[in-house]
Amino acid sequence: MFRTALRNVLAHKARLLMTVLAVMLGVAFVSGTLVFTNTIGDAYQKSSAKGFDQVDVAIEPEYAEDEGDTIGQEHKLTQGLLEKTAEVPGAASAIGVVNGYTAIADKDGDLMGNGFQSAGGNFWGGKDPRYPLKSGKAPRGENEVALDAETARRGGYEVGDTLRLSVDGPVLTPTISGIFTTDDGNVAAGGSLALFDTATAQKLFHQEGSYDEIDVKAEPGTSQTALRTELEKVVPGKTAYMTTGEELADQQAQQIASGMSSMKTMLLTFAGIALFVGVFIIANTFTMLVAQRTKELALMRAVGASRRQVTRSVLLEAAMIGAVAAVTGLAVGVGIGAGMRSLMGTLGAVVPEGPLVITPGTVGTALVVGVVVTMLAAWLPGRRAAKIPPVAAMSSVHAQATAKSLVLRNTLGALLSGAGVAAVLVGSQAKSASDGQIPLGLGGALLVIGVFVLTPLLSRPLIAAAAPVLRIFGVAGKLARQNSVRNPRRTAATASALMIGLTLITGLTVIAGSVQQAVDKMATSAMKADYVVGMANGNSLSPDVDKKLAAVDGVTATSPMRNTFIRVDSELTHYVTGVNGATIGELTDLEVTDGSFKVTGTNVVVDKHDAKENGWKAGSRFKAAYEDGTTQQLTVAGVYEANDLIGGMLLDNATLTPHLTSSEPADRQVMVKTSGGASDATKDRLEKALGDNPGIRVQDKQDVSNEIASMITLMLNMLYGLLAMAVIVAILGVINTLAMSVFERSQEIGMLRAIGLERGGIKRMVRMESLVISLFGGVLGIGLGVFFGWAAGELIGSSVATYELILPWARMGLFLLLAALVGVLAALWPARRAARLNMLTAIKSE
Structure with missing residues (x-):
């Protein structure tokens, strides 16, 4: 039977070419997806692991919210704490880390890199082990900055050039004092990194006298766990938490793997769809091939071959075709994986360098998918052919499907389609997307299969x-x-x-x-x-932006959207947005369902969801505790319909801002209304008033x-x-x-x-x-x-x-x-x- 199957494959090369192509494309898609995601994931993981070479223990601040004294504020990592950590037994050095968003403009004034990955930080002393200098010197003072080598290459910048950048508002024009190399995964992914001296970074990122993180390096012979134990003696437990460098690398690797998993799942889903479509073609091909060889198979039955042997012959034929298609598809898939990686580069996404990763799992998956899919698709035609009596096959009386088989097929198709429609309808009426996804997906699959079964009818x-x-x-x-x-x-x-x-x-x-x-x-x-004005990366704006916009000719009303937390009735922490109570009515058009849209003094408006959750209505009162610990009685003036742009509780900035503990309030965005309406000329005036800031978008x-x-x-x-x-x-x-x-x-x-x-x-x-x-x-x-x-x-x-x-x-x-x-x-x-x-x-x- 093996020789018979091999002869049939070789005898019908032209007829089976399309089947091989169909299987090959599906396998190529699957293996290409695996090669691509494994290669990118491996490159990012290796890059992230290198990024923690200089960190044995990282100290980060805890939020104060859990203590009940203030709301949503971080404890400070002070200079005194930095000095203490550097002196603990087993510590070789300690570096104070300051970081934040820094938008860098290219020579045409446009934002470089990916907005969310445009970072800034501090260069530690004259020689920072984290960032080896490639050329130039360390930055000193507010007029100097160091730039990562990849961003410098993309922007055509060299040491001595003037750089236009923005932190959270004003445009700065420091000179590039040095260019450094880094293993930072964000830079490898297409972001940018600008470094200032520590004092300047603390001032720009609003961390005067404190740090976002303290990185401690262990002495030779001291383990990371032992160093953390010693640090716990000097670091207050409720104000900061510590993580070893190995744990940080593992966490980042897991995050990367999780991110790649989503992409891999999506790509494999479409690969599965291609294979699912291919199954129809393979089954169709084998049905026709078996039908054309009916007399040949009948003759085999007549000379002694059993039903099982005939079926096995067809399956062996399918296995050989599947194996050829799988091997070819794997080779094509490797090329697809390499091509997708190159394509990311042409689209502007920078990928860390690394070898093309072809794991044994990828090879095994390609072979199993190719062979198993082909054999499954060929099993039914082979089984059907084996059941035909030899005499009936030789006289072709088997050609027409019986009425019983058609009724059975149509009944099954109707049941599957009905169940699919019912499940889809149930899913579509679910209260939330998460509740409806499973019945919707299951119903969709059942309906497609049901329609396929009913298609002959x-x-x-x-x-x-x-x-x-x-x-x-x-x-x-x-x-x-x-x-x-x-x-x-x-x-x-x-x-x-x-x-x-x-x-x-x-x-x-x-x-x-x-x-x-x-x-x-x-x-x-x-x-x-x-217009809505905001940072390109979604971070907060400086309050100066609102002041500058309000002073522009033709601007009739502005309102910053200032976000913070308050504690309601000493129990519930609540998200609140501060607005300009005098102008917010001119800038929004929200449907009020109860009361009035009055945001002045101690009056607030809340959306329907918050009102229902808290049992509020127009006239309701509650006690609010602000960041600074001050309490105040607030009154619900109205309830409105929220949307994806505006929602939650709105409170007048004149009431909210004095109780914020940060030295400078931060605005999520600023809404602007002008006398002449939106136009290119007005937009240009607003952008010029903000200094043509690369990090701020006027939309x-x-x-x-x-x-x-x-x-x-x-x-x-x-x-x-x-x-x-x-x-x-x-x-x-x-x-x-x-x-x-x-x-x-x-x-x-x-x-x-x-x-x-x-x-x-x-x-x-x-x-x-x-x-x-x-x-x-x-x-x-x-x-x-x-x-x-x-x-x-x-x-x-x-x-x-x-x-x-x-x-x-x-x-x-x-x-x-x-x-x-x-x-x-x-x-x-x-x-x-x-x-x-x-x-x-x-x-x-x-």
Whole structure:
């Protein structure tokens, strides 16, 4: 049986090529994903481990909130504590670390690096072991800064150049005194790092006389655990906590692994979709191959082969095909992994250097996936062929499916589809996204499988609907329609492969378009302000920004959004936003459901969620404790509908700010209204008033909407790219089905040629058949995609008040045209092959 299987593989090389390609693409996607994520993860982990070479024990401040004396404030790591830690037994040195956000402009004035990873810090003394100088000298004073080598290379900066940068407001223009190297993982990931001398860093990052962290280096022979034990004797337990360098490296490695895990899961999900689509093609191919070899298999049964041996022969054939496809797919996958890493570089994402990682697990997964998927897909056709009695097979009386099998299939499909629809509806009505995800996902899978099972039943009426159009093409069109429904199971398997890809693409497009529309509504309905000003990385602004904006010509109202915590009735810690009570009504348009929108003095407004949770209504009073420990009676003036832009408790800054303990209040953003409305000229005036600061963004409503839209578009394009793999596999399936169908109908095609149908007619017949099958799959896919998009939208709408279902008719029409194009392109080779058949040879074929 092994020799028989090997002979069949070698004898049908051309016929099995598409099957090999389908499996190979799926395996390549899986192995490429594993190679890429393992390579990136390994590079980041090695980079992060190097970053802690100079740290044996790190001391960080505890928050004071747990003690009940102040709220949300960190204890200070003082100079005195630094000196004590340097003197403990086993400590070789101690470094005080200061860090914060530092935006660096390139030579065109634009922000460099990734906003969230644009960091600043302190250079310790004349020679910092953490940051070896590559050129120049250590920074001294407010007019000097050191820059990391990678950022200097990207920006074209050298020692002696003037650098424009911003910390939290004012623009600074220090001179680059030195360029240093670093193993900091954030820099390796595309961020930037600027270092000042310690005194300057403390002043810029509001840590005068204190540090964000103290890093202690152990003497040779002293373990990290022993050093931490000694440090515990001098470091107050309630004010700071300590972590060893090994623990820090492990924590960062786990964070990186967790981040890569999300990406790996997403990529593997789409690889699984491509393989799932490939299963239909493989099963279809083996069904046709087995059908074409029915007499051969019957003869094997007649000469003594058992059913099990026949099935085993088909499975061995599948295993050999799967092994070839798996090995080829693994090789292609390694190339995909390397290419994806290079692509990240071209897109501006800097990846730490390191070798391409091909683990035994990746190799094993590729081989198992390729072989097992192929064998599973081939098992049913092989089993079905083995059950056919030899005499019936030789006389072809087995060709038609029995009524019993059709009833069983349709009943099963209806039950699966019904269960899927029910689960999707339950998931769509869940109270929260987390509650609805599982039933929605399970229902979606059941519905897709159910529709696939029902596709042979659905094919006849849907394809019959295309009959009037096909009649235009005469005999070729009529024959194409008949051929499309001649073997409903084959048509179903071919169309289903395309259906799955278009279901996902359509569903994602519906959701993305609806979410974008909801964001637009939110931005326009909740804000009367013309501009929102904030830091590029989401950090806090200096209060000077509000003052500068208020002084600009044409600005009629401003309000900083100042965030902090208060304690309500001595028990509940509550998040509160300070606003300009006199102007906030001019800058927002929030729906008030109870009372009035009055934020002055000791009056506050709260959103409906907070009001319900605390039992508040207009007129309710409660005692609030501020950061400085002062208590005050506050009154709820009104209750409003919150959204993703504004929510929680709003309190007048005139009341809140005097009780903040920090030397300088920090604003999350500033809302601005102008007399002339939003315009390019007004925006330029605002940016110039802020010194063309690279770290501050001035955004109007359209900018806010476009930013979110660009994120959605980027995500959608990534998903389109991933789903393209499934569509490519589906195209191979259409080509494979048509090619096998042409081979199967060689005698029939020869007869058609003999009775006068020209070669052009044969080509049209095959192309029309392909077009009908593809459009059938496209219609099913778009219909299911709209249903899933609606269901997911209902779930999203439970938490986003402005969500409304938007059907992208233009894109859906484009997807249907794409399905038609797939059909036309897939038919080119089979149609040409059919037209070139020698009619006499074809008539004599069996």
